[in-house]
Amino acid sequence: MVLRCHCPQSSVILLSIPEGASNLAERSRDPVAPVKITDVAALAGVAPMTVSRVLNTPDRVSAPTAARVRAAIEQLGYMPNLIAGGLSSRRSRMIAAVVPTIASPMFSAPVQAFTDAMGLAGYHVMLALSGYDSQDYEDAQIRAVLARRPDGLLLTGARRTPSIRKLLHDSHLPVVEIWDTSDDPTDVLVGFDHREVGAAVADFFAERGHTNFAMLYASDPRAMARREGFAARVAERGLALVAERELPAPSSIGDGRRGLIGIKDRLAPRTALFCSSDLVAHGAITEAGLHGIDVPGQLAICGFGDFEISSNGHPSFTSVRVDGEVIGRVAAEQLLERIRGTDQPGRVLVPFKIMVREST
Amino acid sequence: MVLRCHCPQSSVILLSIPEGASNLAERSRDPVAPVKITDVAALAGVAPMTVSRVLNTPDRVSAPTAARVRAAIEQLGYMPNLIAGGLSSRRSRMIAAVVPTIASPMFSAPVQAFTDAMGLAGYHVMLALSGYDSQDYEDAQIRAVLARRPDGLLLTGARRTPSIRKLLHDSHLPVVEIWDTSDDPTDVLVGFDHREVGAAVADFFAERGHTNFAMLYASDPRAMARREGFAARVAERGLALVAERELPAPSSIGDGRRGLIGIKDRLAPRTALFCSSDLVAHGAITEAGLHGIDVPGQLAICGFGDFEISSNGHPSFTSVRVDGEVIGRVAAEQLLERIRGTDQPGRVLVPFKIMVREST
DNA sequence: TTGTATGCGTTATCAA
DNA sequence: TTGATAACGCATACAA
Numbered sequence: 001m002v003l004r005c006h007c008p009q010s011s012v013i014l015l016s017i018p019e020g021a022s023n024l025a026e027r028s029r030d031p032v033a034p035v036k037i038t039d040v041a042a043l044a045g046v047a048p049m050t051v052s053r054v055l056n057t058p059d060r061v062s063a064p065t066a067a068r069v070r071a072a073i074e075q076l077g078y079m080p081n082l083i084a085g086g087l088s089s090r091r092s093r094m095i096a097a098v099v100p101t102i103a104s105p106m107f108s109a110p111v112q113a114f115t116d117a118m119g120l121a122g123y124h125v126m127l128a129l130s131g132y133d134s135q136d137y138e139d140a141q142i143r144a145v146l147a148r149r150p151d152g153l154l155l156t157g158a159r160r161t162p163s164i165r166k167l168l169h170d171s172h173l174p175v176v177e178i179w180d181t182s183d184d185p186t187d188v189l190v191g192f193d194h195r196e197v198g199a200a201v202a203d204f205f206a207e208r209g210h211t212n213f214a215m216l217y218a219s220d221p222r223a224m225a226r227r228e229g230f231a232a233r234v235a236e237r238g239l240a241l242v243a244e245r246e247l248p249a250p251s252s253i254g255d256g257r258r259g260l261i262g263i264k265d266r267l268a269p270r271t272a273l274f275c276s277s278d279l280v281a282h283g284a285i286t287e288a289g290l291h292g293i294d295v296p297g298q299l300a301i302c303g304f305g306d307f308e309i310s311s312n313g314h315p316s317f318t319s320v321r322v323d324g325e326v327i328g329r330v331a332a333e334q335l336l337e338r339i340r341g342t343d344q345p346g347r348v349l350v351p352f353k354i355m356v357r358e359s360t
Numbered sequence: 361m362v363l364r365c366h367c368p369q370s371s372v373i374l375l376s377i378p379e380g381a382s383n384l385a386e387r388s389r390d391p392v393a394p395v396k397i398t399d400v401a402a403l404a405g406v407a408p409m410t411v412s413r414v415l416n417t418p419d420r421v422s423a424p425t426a427a428r429v430r431a432a433i434e435q436l437g438y439m440p441n442l443i444a445g446g447l448s449s450r451r452s453r454m455i456a457a458v459v460p461t462i463a464s465p466m467f468s469a470p471v472q473a474f475t476d477a478m479g480l481a482g483y484h485v486m487l488a489l490s491g492y493d494s495q496d497y498e499d500a501q502i503r504a505v506l507a508r509r510p511d512g513l514l515l516t517g518a519r520r521t522p523s524i525r526k527l528l529h530d531s532h533l534p535v536v537e538i539w540d541t542s543d544d545p546t547d548v549l550v551g552f553d554h555r556e557v558g559a560a561v562a563d564f565f566a567e568r569g570h571t572n573f574a575m576l577y578a579s580d581p582r583a584m585a586r587r588e589g590f591a592a593r594v595a596e597r598g599l600a601l602v603a604e605r606e607l608p609a610p611s612s613i614g615d616g617r618r619g620l621i622g623i624k625d626r627l628a629p630r631t632a633l634f635c636s637s638d639l640v641a642h643g644a645i646t647e648a649g650l651h652g653i654d655v656p657g658q659l660a661i662c663g664f665g666d667f668e669i670s671s672n673g674h675p676s677f678t679s680v681r682v683d684g685e686v687i688g689r690v691a692a693e694q695l696l697e698r699i700r701g702t703d704q705p706g707r708v709l710v711p712f713k714i715m716v717r718e719s720t
Numbered sequence: 721t722t723g724t725a726t727g728c729g730t731t732a733t734c735a736a
Numbered sequence: 737t738t739g740a741t742a743a744c745g746c747a748t749a750c751a752a
Contacts, residue, residue, distance in 0.1 A: 034531075036744095036745055036746085037745065037746065037747095038745080038746095046722075046723085047722065047723045047724075048723095048745090048746075048747095049722075049723065049724080049746095049747075049748095050721090050722060050723075052746070052747060053721095053722085053747095056747080060721075060722095061721075061722085062721060062722090065721080065722080077527075077530075079503070079506055079507050080507055080745090080746080081447075081507065081509055081744090081745055081746070082507045082508050082509070082746095083443060083446045083447050083452055083508065083509050083744090083745080083746090084447050084728090084744065084745035084746040084747090085745075085746050085747070086443045086728095086746090087441075087443050087444050087447050087727095087728050087729065087730085087744085087745080087746075087747090088727080088728055088745075088746045088747040088748075089728085089746080089747050089748075090728070090747095090748095092443055094486070094508075101472060102462050102468045102471060102472050103465070103468055103469060103472050105463070108462045108463055108468050109463060111462060111487075112461060112462050112463050112489060115487055115488075115489055116489060119488070119489070119504075124486050124487075124488070124504070124505065124508060125486065125487050126454070126484050126485065126486050126487075127471075127475055127484075127485050127486075127487045128475075128479070128484070129472060129475055129476060129479070143439070144479075144484070145484065146439055147439050147440055147441070147442045148442050148443065148454075148484060149441055149442070149443050167437075171394075252668055252672070253668050253669060253672040253673065254668065254672045257672060279668070282669075282673070283672060286672070286673060286674040289674060290674065308612055308613050308614065308639070309613060309642075309669065312612070312613040312614045312617060312643060312646070313613065313642070313646060314646040314649060314650065396728095396729060396730085397729065397730065397731095398729080398730095406738080406739085407738065407739045407740075408729090408730080408731090408739095409730095409731075409732095409738075409739065409740080410737090410738060410739075412730070412731060413731095413737095413738085416731085420737075420738095421737075421738085422737060422738090425737080425738080440729090440730080441728090441729055441730070442730090443728090443729080443730090444728070444729030444730040444731085444744090445729075445730050445731065446730085446744090447728085447729080447730070447731090447743095447744045447745065447746090448729075448730040448731040448732075448743075448744050449730075449731055449732075449744085450731095450732095450744070
């Protein structure tokens, strides 16, 4: 027997089946009755509520009773049903995380740290990927996860549509927004100002004597905010933005290479280029090398993200460091405090820092 | 007022609160009674069951009734409670994914593709990160997610401890294991044989006339399987493995650099190096350049993963391509078929391919 | 410290 | 096609 794969792009897939291996083929429609709390209670000779207490509030149970209950749990292999518990207690112990993608370190790092930190506190994280294409899709993802009755939400960015904002308000759910800032966040926020980042990079270049600037930026809201801050500061200083180019979001190394090709004829003899991510910067540096453009002599380059490639590649390149892991961990802390009701909503602004390396 | 952050490693965090912004501070302990199915039913003048049918099996409801119900849903902003629905129907419409990390493209790509594909089918994905440190921790993560009563599981690799294997069998849950293969998978499997990969790379090098081999490998089970396949094939051919070094898992570019330093004194004049990931390969190439070791003249290098840096960096380098997105998408397909009961368990072996570039 | 009664919001099942 | 009833498995609230 040969299994068929309905995946159009994967015509190259080889298929096979295990020979005589024992597996779950015999899955029945009538699964073994799973052990429930009443079974444990019966075996331990206590009320179901006592079993529940052993699991949730052990200090309110006497030691000998608890021991009997634990023995029964062990013997039966009891595993509490958190769906039922969640319905009853109205606390799902789940958090929904809505991020554009986890294919970029920009978001995989905070999501990883957030998931780890929430896991330690007994929460599971549901992942919803919103992409970069449409606000409607993000809104739909938020609505969809709300049907799971999460105990809290992690959202990316601080720009919400009015209907989603109203929905979140009415739900009274703790919400942490990351990777951006706003004067009027939905609830808690852990992020930084992307316009400030752009301005800081412009200042950094200007202070090193640059007068000609360029930018390669992805077409996502935050990359565009960095671009605006950069361009505005260049203009304030009366300097020249000689070239810029918008790239797809999220942008890849290849986009950076293509981007550099797109702007290279407009570069001044000594230009300072700000790239909206380290992947773009790496691509731009690679392509510059192939065209004999000297970095940093003719072209100084600053990336964003401080991914490992900026420091451990060769040549190393200057990049704006924002610690995604810290954002994820602090977001978890803040959300947990909101869930426990021990804290007021607020903004946590995380610092960014320009890591100066060989490319500038 | 200044909020304090309890995050020890993040002493550099600046804190502030929004001024006069409207947010969720007024979160009450008695949230607005959420709209439930009975409210919709009352407004539409039907039984709750009819509302449920409009949502879940619309073809079993007459058009006019369905229209009235939909109007009521719209008017009240009703959002079904999937926790309650899950308890009643015994189907949570959630899948748990247990992967070591999403910080590496090795796993973020399949998880992303899997999450997207399952989302289209109405499933949400719960993420559990198992790390690389201990089997016990992975087992604990699997047990923890089972308490959520997922409708299926995505697990990484094909090596399960006996107790987990028994637990999964007894649960009768569809399980898809990815990124490895086994003669005796738990249920469905979408992966490939890492020993074969190692052997194929050894063959590739040998056919190009190499007689001296080296390896840098991460200390995770699959990277070690690639190493075994590589070393075994080198031995079979009667050739020499002149140097190898184990690196932390997951390994970074920096690990690759340090790894190369560790083996460089033992390299033969013409050595073929297999690295367990493209990050390691990139680090090794970078470090080789700094030591004046010519790639590929003195040192030929092959990576694993075919991450973008292998093709779009400079110099480009040879790498083993395995399409993580395809693995994720096919894993979703297979799991959905198992959930629907329309397919038998089996293995899908995805192909790998050596992408030859400038480093060999 | 432990137990009892009740409800969480939905869907399976059967009857009309 | 629609409705009534009874779970689903657990935790809240109160009583003992």
